[in-house]
Amino acid sequence: MILDKKRILLVDDDEDLLKLLAMRLTGNGYDVSLAQSGEEALALLPVIRPQLVITDLRMEGMNGLALFDAIRKSNTSLPVIILTAHGSIPDAVDATKRGVFTFLTKPINSRELLREVEKALSLSPGGGGDLPGQEWRREIITQSPLVEDLLRKALLAAASNSSVLIRGESGTGKELLARAIHRASARAAQPFVAVNCGAIPDSLLESELFGHVKGAFTGADRNHAGLFRSADGGTLFLDEIGDMPLALQVKLLRVLQEKQVRAIGSALATSINVRIISATHRVLEDEIKEGNFREDLYYRLNVVSLELPTLAERREDIPLLANHFLHKVTSETGKKVGGISPEAMEVLISASWPGNIRQLGNVVEQAVALSTSHLISADLIHNAIRETPEDIPSFADARRQFEQEYLVQLLKITNGNVSQAARLAKRNRTEFYKLLNRHHIVPTLFK
Template sequence: MNAKCNLLLVDDDKDLLKLLTMRLEAAGYTVTAVSSGEEALARIGIERPQLVITDMRMPGMDGSALFDAIRVSHPALPVMMLTAHGSIPDAVAATNRGIFGYLTKPYDVKTLIEQIERALNLSANRADGGKVDEWRREIVTQNAVMEDLLAQAMLVAANDVSVMLAGESGSGKEIVARAIHRASPRHGEAFIAVNCGAIPDNLLESELFGYVRGAFTGANKDYKGLVREANGGTLFLDEIGDMPLSLQIKLLRVLEEREVRPVGSTSTYPVDIRVISATHRNLETEMAEGRFRSDLFYRLNVVRLALPSLAERRDDIPLLANHFLKSVATRYRKEVNAFAPDAMDLLVRASWPGNVRQLLNVVEQAVALSTAPIIPSTLVQKAIRELEDIVPFDEARRRFEAAYLTQLLKMTGGNVAQAAKLAQRNRTDFYKLLQRHALEPGLFK
């Protein structure tokens, strides 16, 4: 059971390092041993361990400095210290700053293993009969940054705090949100995903909060709404940065009062939900420019997890490509089982502006067009070129809006009232659109 638990040992005493490695490997752990703090940081960047055990006093980067560096880059990675009696005060101080624990030399191996087990269990980083891995079954990775993010996700899943997932479009934010839900005490209840950017502004309120019969034209029956559908479970608000300001205050009220009032109703209904939100926008910039409420931001952004782009985790590309290949080939019932070496090289070197979602699309197109068991580089190159000519939906919408508004202002000579009337939008909303695209009406007069 311990074989999947990789420990990183750090000590400048090579004899002690060798002895400790032998004893821990005999206990069933996988051990990586290094002799300096600098080397330890480099190894963590290559392959993330489940636990770091370091000596306190070392030349160059000592144990305390190593711990500080790990806390910055890998905050969920537990660290234990081995220390001589003379450095106990330093070890105690490190414990107060968040180190898992320390043992004094000479140490008892049985006590050390007990401490290791406690650290692994409390950090939720060990594989235990498949239970820990089940929550992240949809996530394919061997990347150290992703592994660290998932370790943090596992920790926050146990608590009911709101989580903000940041990352580029297509980087896998919804998959991580679903993983957090599965790892949480709410895993037996509903996971409801809402794309705030895909639902028209005038429909989003009724979709979220529900409505009663007769509330508006077409409301022929009562509708609970997605917030109440998520009661007891998790509500995932994707692209929260696209939510209109008028609705942000209503969402904040629901989160603060834990009750929702359907459109057209005088009654309220209690709701118990955990909120995970996601955005590819810079919400700090959106707040500064008045497009996102700071009180809602701080309510949603209790814990922030930033997903790396696919270009930042290129070591995952072969793993993901082969995973998608197997899945797509099975779905299409095609005998396609591998990429040619030069085809895989193209995948690894591509820029991937659409991230993991784009990689899946490339694999899907290549499998669909393949006439042989091995996918050649020509099919991969064709799929990448065609898909990179297609911009993401948000970018396409931004370009359309900018061109549309520019055309209206040209037609009306910069007359905002007339342009807003043609667009069938009120002047306030129209001005907001102009501000979003940095269009000055006076330049068209």
């Protein structure tokens, strides 16, 4: 839904006042929806997605403050204005302490109301009118209040130059959110550069990030600018930042502090202007306690923290996402599959989805490939879910597991002789010890 008008939800059990306020706001160019109770307002919120709520304080059933508290549970950045004929100071103080945008007393002064509405909408994400519709979030398919609230925060974060840390399980769409923030920012016309810190070998990651000069090391047969310089003026997305080795974390911190990058083998530093968005599926606070992540880097990266919900927490999005993947796969393959049967959709909605949106996409793709009818059946979905690994490890996790098993096997073969194991691995003894320490392997246990 793309609308140019700012959307306001008006809530009051006084029908006459509701219509009068609606006329004033509509006459000033706002798109106004009406609700005559707090309960009705809550039902309308996910449908109309307002940028501002104006509610009476005293209503039958759910009052204005109770409505505000209910809104805050899923929409923490949605501004709320409360109106009351009983404008006592304690009510106003209580409301503003709890985060209500402002508190207006009846009878409502039109100029004051419009002035406060304008202020509230200028702070509300998307309220400034600078962005063309919802183009910035085009890749994020949702009708979930949880995700809508997250997108409000993301849009506020995009307006700043602060570093953003995106948390979430694998497959929840962390890179899509990072790209959306970039598109919504003042850097949208500049590069968005993404790197998966867990997918690049440690020995190459420093060169990929910071660059190198010709001859800096064996195989460096030309100058390489590095991703920081490639992203200059734009956004650098550091995916799986929790997998970055400690030695490189120190160098990254220095670059962020000095806003300069020095290529490997160069004596000269180059100034850079890069906005950092990082992401992880790890709990970095635990990684800090275990000594795997630097606390000072954590605070540098975690200025704004956004957490993506799992697919199980946003089940209302499953039909939208499933149909999106269906259209995508059939468009790419040309296969004539018209839809997903109601029974199959029920299976999708009730599944556990440990692999989140990525797993859902894989399931729909497999079901389309094997479908022999116009509609995807429940049996096809059942089979596809069973054959999809429930917990697909990231590249970094798979590599770490392989390394650990490989090192243990070498030490078993050599009875804990590190020098012999290092020769078999074709690594020098110092480097081999570092590998053992990284995996907390004690060689003497194998003697």
